[in-house]
Protein backbone atom coordinates (compact mmCIF):
# COMPACT_ATOMS: atom_id res chain seq x y z
CA UNK A 1 0.00 0.00 0.00
CA UNK A 2 2.78 2.40 1.05
CA UNK A 3 4.77 1.34 -2.04
CA UNK A 4 1.86 2.01 -4.44
CA UNK A 5 1.16 5.38 -2.86
CA UNK A 6 4.82 6.25 -3.10
CA UNK A 7 5.03 5.42 -6.81
CA UNK A 8 1.96 7.60 -7.35
CA UNK A 9 3.54 10.38 -5.34
CA UNK A 10 6.80 10.02 -7.23
CA UNK A 11 4.95 10.38 -10.54
CA UNK A 12 3.34 13.59 -9.36
CA UNK A 13 6.76 14.82 -8.21
CA UNK A 14 8.20 14.10 -11.63
CA UNK A 15 5.42 15.97 -13.47
CA UNK A 16 5.69 18.92 -11.10
CA UNK A 17 9.45 19.00 -11.25
CA UNK A 18 9.32 19.01 -15.05
CA UNK A 19 6.72 21.77 -14.97
CA UNK A 20 8.84 23.81 -12.67
CA UNK A 21 12.05 23.17 -14.62
CA UNK A 22 15.32 23.77 -12.79
CA UNK A 23 14.17 25.01 -9.42
CA UNK A 24 12.24 21.89 -8.54
CA UNK A 25 14.82 19.56 -9.97
CA UNK A 26 16.98 19.87 -6.89
CA UNK A 27 14.02 19.13 -4.67
CA UNK A 28 13.11 16.23 -6.88
CA UNK A 29 16.60 14.78 -6.53
CA UNK A 30 16.37 15.22 -2.78
CA UNK A 31 13.08 13.44 -2.81
CA UNK A 32 14.58 10.65 -4.90
CA UNK A 33 17.25 10.06 -2.26
CA UNK A 34 14.54 9.16 0.20
CA UNK A 35 12.99 6.77 -2.28
CA UNK A 36 13.73 3.47 -0.50
CA UNK A 37 13.71 4.80 3.01
CA UNK A 38 10.30 6.20 2.17
CA UNK A 39 8.87 2.81 1.37
CA UNK A 40 10.39 1.17 4.40
CA UNK A 41 9.90 3.91 6.89
CA UNK A 42 6.57 5.81 6.98
CA UNK A 43 7.92 9.03 8.59
CA UNK A 44 10.05 9.57 5.49
CA UNK A 45 6.90 9.17 3.46
CA UNK A 46 5.62 12.21 5.34
CA UNK A 47 8.80 14.12 4.46
CA UNK A 48 8.24 13.17 0.83
CA UNK A 49 4.69 14.47 1.04
CA UNK A 50 5.88 17.81 2.45
CA UNK A 51 8.48 18.10 -0.33
CA UNK A 52 5.71 17.44 -2.87
CA UNK A 53 3.49 20.11 -1.41
CA UNK A 54 6.37 22.57 -1.52
CA UNK A 55 7.10 21.73 -5.17
CA UNK A 56 3.43 22.18 -5.95
CA UNK A 57 3.50 25.65 -4.32
CA UNK A 58 6.68 26.61 -6.23
CA UNK A 59 5.18 25.41 -9.53
CA UNK A 60 2.11 27.53 -8.92
CA UNK A 61 4.20 30.65 -8.36
CA UNK A 62 6.23 29.88 -11.49
CA UNK A 63 3.10 29.30 -13.55
CA UNK A 64 1.62 32.63 -12.43
CA UNK A 65 4.89 34.36 -13.33
CA UNK A 66 4.87 32.67 -16.74
CA UNK A 67 1.24 33.50 -17.46
CA UNK A 68 1.60 37.18 -16.56
CA UNK A 69 3.93 38.17 -19.33
CA UNK A 70 4.12 41.92 -19.15
CA UNK A 71 3.28 44.93 -17.07
CA UNK A 72 1.30 47.41 -19.18
CA UNK A 73 0.00 50.90 -18.36
CA UNK A 74 -2.84 52.39 -20.41
CA UNK A 75 -3.36 56.13 -19.88
CA UNK A 76 -6.26 58.16 -21.23
CA UNK A 77 -7.29 61.78 -21.01
CA UNK A 78 -11.03 61.45 -21.38
CA UNK A 79 -13.62 64.17 -20.86
CA UNK A 80 -16.78 62.45 -22.10
CA UNK A 81 -15.79 58.83 -21.50
CA UNK A 82 -14.95 57.74 -25.06
CA UNK A 83 -11.19 57.56 -24.45
CA UNK A 84 -11.84 55.57 -21.29
CA UNK A 85 -13.90 53.06 -23.30
CA UNK A 86 -11.08 52.67 -25.81
CA UNK A 87 -8.58 52.20 -22.96
CA UNK A 88 -10.80 49.60 -21.27
CA UNK A 89 -11.35 47.70 -24.50
CA UNK A 90 -7.59 47.55 -25.07
CA UNK A 91 -7.22 46.55 -21.43
CA UNK A 92 -9.63 43.63 -21.92
CA UNK A 93 -7.56 42.24 -24.78
CA UNK A 94 -4.12 42.91 -23.33
CA UNK A 95 -5.13 41.99 -19.80
CA UNK A 96 -5.88 38.37 -20.62
CA UNK A 97 -2.26 37.43 -20.11
CA UNK A 98 -0.69 40.63 -18.82
CA UNK A 99 -0.86 42.84 -15.79
CA UNK A 100 -2.71 45.91 -17.11
CA UNK A 101 -3.33 49.16 -15.27
CA UNK A 102 -5.69 51.81 -16.68
CA UNK A 103 -5.70 55.40 -15.42
CA UNK A 104 -6.64 58.94 -16.36
CA UNK A 105 -3.48 61.02 -16.80
CA UNK A 106 -4.80 63.37 -14.11
CA UNK A 107 -4.66 60.56 -11.58
CA UNK A 108 -1.19 59.20 -12.12
CA UNK A 109 2.10 61.01 -12.52
CA UNK A 110 4.73 59.91 -15.05
CA UNK A 111 7.10 59.40 -12.09
CA UNK A 112 4.74 56.84 -10.55
CA UNK A 113 4.57 54.95 -13.83
CA UNK A 114 8.36 55.00 -14.22
CA UNK A 115 8.73 53.70 -10.67
CA UNK A 116 6.46 50.77 -11.57
CA UNK A 117 8.87 49.86 -14.43
CA UNK A 118 6.30 48.79 -17.03
CA UNK A 119 7.19 46.81 -20.14
CA UNK A 120 4.71 48.74 -22.26
CA UNK A 121 2.82 52.00 -22.20
CA UNK A 122 -0.21 53.09 -24.25
CA UNK A 123 -1.21 56.74 -24.12
CA UNK A 124 -4.43 58.30 -25.37
CA UNK A 125 -5.22 61.87 -26.44
CA UNK A 126 -8.15 63.73 -27.98
CA UNK A 127 -8.40 66.23 -30.83
CA UNK A 128 -10.37 69.35 -30.04
CA UNK A 129 -10.50 72.56 -32.09
CA UNK A 130 -8.00 70.96 -34.49
CA UNK A 131 -5.46 70.51 -31.72
CA UNK A 132 -4.17 67.50 -29.86
CA UNK A 133 -4.78 67.63 -26.10
CA UNK A 134 -1.87 69.52 -24.59
CA UNK A 135 -2.16 67.60 -21.32
CA UNK A 136 -1.49 64.27 -23.07
CA UNK A 137 1.54 65.68 -24.88
CA UNK A 138 2.89 67.18 -21.65
CA UNK A 139 2.33 63.90 -19.82
CA UNK A 140 4.33 62.02 -22.46
CA UNK A 141 7.15 64.59 -22.38
CA UNK A 142 7.31 64.40 -18.58
CA UNK A 143 7.34 60.61 -18.80
CA UNK A 144 10.34 60.72 -21.12
CA UNK A 145 12.26 63.18 -18.89
CA UNK A 146 11.47 61.02 -15.88
CA UNK A 147 12.74 57.93 -17.71
CA UNK A 148 15.93 59.75 -18.73
CA UNK A 149 16.52 61.02 -15.19
CA UNK A 150 16.23 57.54 -13.74
CA UNK A 151 18.21 56.05 -16.62
CA UNK A 152 15.41 53.70 -17.57
CA UNK A 153 13.54 52.79 -20.74
CA UNK A 154 10.14 51.32 -21.58
CA UNK A 155 10.34 48.58 -24.15
CA UNK A 156 7.05 49.15 -25.99
CA UNK A 157 4.79 52.11 -26.60
CA UNK A 158 1.60 52.85 -28.51
CA UNK A 159 -0.91 55.68 -28.86
CA UNK A 160 -4.60 56.14 -29.51
CA UNK A 161 -6.68 59.18 -30.35
CA UNK A 162 -10.32 60.07 -29.96
CA UNK A 163 -11.58 62.40 -32.66
CA UNK A 164 -14.62 63.21 -34.75
CA UNK A 165 -12.87 63.74 -38.08
CA UNK A 166 -12.52 60.81 -40.46
CA UNK A 167 -9.42 58.69 -39.76
CA UNK A 168 -7.52 59.92 -42.82
CA UNK A 169 -7.98 63.53 -41.73
CA UNK A 170 -6.94 62.78 -38.13
CA UNK A 171 -3.92 60.82 -39.33
CA UNK A 172 -1.48 63.78 -39.15
CA UNK A 173 -2.26 64.31 -35.44
CA UNK A 174 -1.92 60.57 -34.82
CA UNK A 175 1.46 60.35 -36.51
CA UNK A 176 2.75 63.40 -34.66
CA UNK A 177 1.61 61.99 -31.32
CA UNK A 178 3.40 58.73 -32.15
CA UNK A 179 6.56 60.74 -32.89
CA UNK A 180 6.20 62.56 -29.57
CA UNK A 181 6.30 59.17 -27.86
CA UNK A 182 9.18 57.96 -30.00
CA UNK A 183 11.51 60.96 -29.85
CA UNK A 184 14.38 60.53 -27.39
CA UNK A 185 14.41 56.72 -27.70
CA UNK A 186 13.49 56.08 -24.09
CA UNK A 187 10.45 54.22 -25.34
CA UNK A 188 12.40 51.76 -27.40
CA UNK A 189 9.77 50.43 -29.82
CA UNK A 190 6.71 52.44 -30.78
CA UNK A 191 3.84 50.67 -32.53
CA UNK A 192 3.92 52.15 -36.04
CA UNK A 193 0.18 52.89 -36.19
CA UNK A 194 -1.88 55.15 -33.95
CA UNK A 195 -5.19 53.60 -32.89
CA UNK A 196 -8.38 55.38 -33.80
CA UNK A 197 -11.26 56.01 -31.41
CA UNK A 198 -13.50 58.00 -33.73
CA UNK A 199 -16.66 59.47 -32.22
CA UNK A 200 -19.95 59.79 -34.08
CA UNK A 201 -20.82 63.15 -32.49
CA UNK A 202 -18.55 65.71 -30.77
CA UNK A 203 -19.19 64.27 -27.31
CA UNK A 204 -19.59 60.66 -28.43
CA UNK A 205 -20.58 57.88 -28.55
CA UNK A 206 -17.81 56.09 -30.40
CA UNK A 207 -18.65 55.37 -34.04
CA UNK A 208 -19.96 51.98 -35.00
CA UNK A 209 -17.31 49.29 -35.23
CA UNK A 210 -14.63 51.30 -33.37
CA UNK A 211 -14.44 49.00 -30.36
CA UNK A 212 -14.28 45.92 -32.61
CA UNK A 213 -11.37 47.48 -34.51
CA UNK A 214 -9.68 48.39 -31.23
CA UNK A 215 -10.08 44.78 -30.06
CA UNK A 216 -8.44 43.54 -33.27
CA UNK A 217 -5.65 46.11 -32.98
CA UNK A 218 -5.10 45.08 -29.37
CA UNK A 219 -4.55 41.49 -30.50
CA UNK A 220 -2.13 42.72 -33.15
CA UNK A 221 -0.29 44.77 -30.51
CA UNK A 222 0.25 41.63 -28.45
CA UNK A 223 1.72 39.84 -31.48
CA UNK A 224 3.92 42.85 -32.27
CA UNK A 225 5.23 42.95 -28.68
CA UNK A 226 6.27 39.30 -28.89
Ligand SMILES: Cc1cc2nc3c(=O)[nH]c(=O)nc-3n(C[C@H](O)[C@H](O)[C@H](O)COP(=O)(O)O)c2cc1C
Nearest residue numbers: 078079080081082083128129130162163164165202
Ligand atom coordinates in the same frame (compact mmCIF):
# COMPACT_ATOMS: atom_id res chain seq x y z
C1 LIG B 1 -15.71 71.72 -28.51
C2 LIG B 1 -15.27 70.50 -29.27
C3 LIG B 1 -14.38 70.62 -30.30
C4 LIG B 1 -13.99 69.52 -31.03
N1 LIG B 1 -13.11 69.66 -32.07
C5 LIG B 1 -12.74 68.56 -32.78
C6 LIG B 1 -11.84 68.69 -33.88
O1 LIG B 1 -11.34 69.75 -34.22
N2 LIG B 1 -11.50 67.56 -34.55
C7 LIG B 1 -12.00 66.35 -34.22
O2 LIG B 1 -11.66 65.36 -34.86
N3 LIG B 1 -12.84 66.21 -33.17
C8 LIG B 1 -13.22 67.27 -32.45
N4 LIG B 1 -14.06 67.11 -31.38
C9 LIG B 1 -14.45 65.79 -30.93
C10 LIG B 1 -13.53 65.33 -29.82
O3 LIG B 1 -12.42 64.78 -30.42
C11 LIG B 1 -14.21 64.35 -28.89
O4 LIG B 1 -15.13 65.05 -28.07
C12 LIG B 1 -13.28 63.64 -27.98
O5 LIG B 1 -12.29 63.04 -28.68
C13 LIG B 1 -14.02 62.63 -27.15
O6 LIG B 1 -13.12 61.96 -26.32
P1 LIG B 1 -13.41 61.81 -24.78
O7 LIG B 1 -14.81 61.31 -24.62
O8 LIG B 1 -12.42 60.77 -24.34
O9 LIG B 1 -13.20 63.12 -24.09
C14 LIG B 1 -14.47 68.23 -30.66
C15 LIG B 1 -15.35 68.12 -29.59
C16 LIG B 1 -15.75 69.22 -28.90
C17 LIG B 1 -16.70 69.07 -27.74
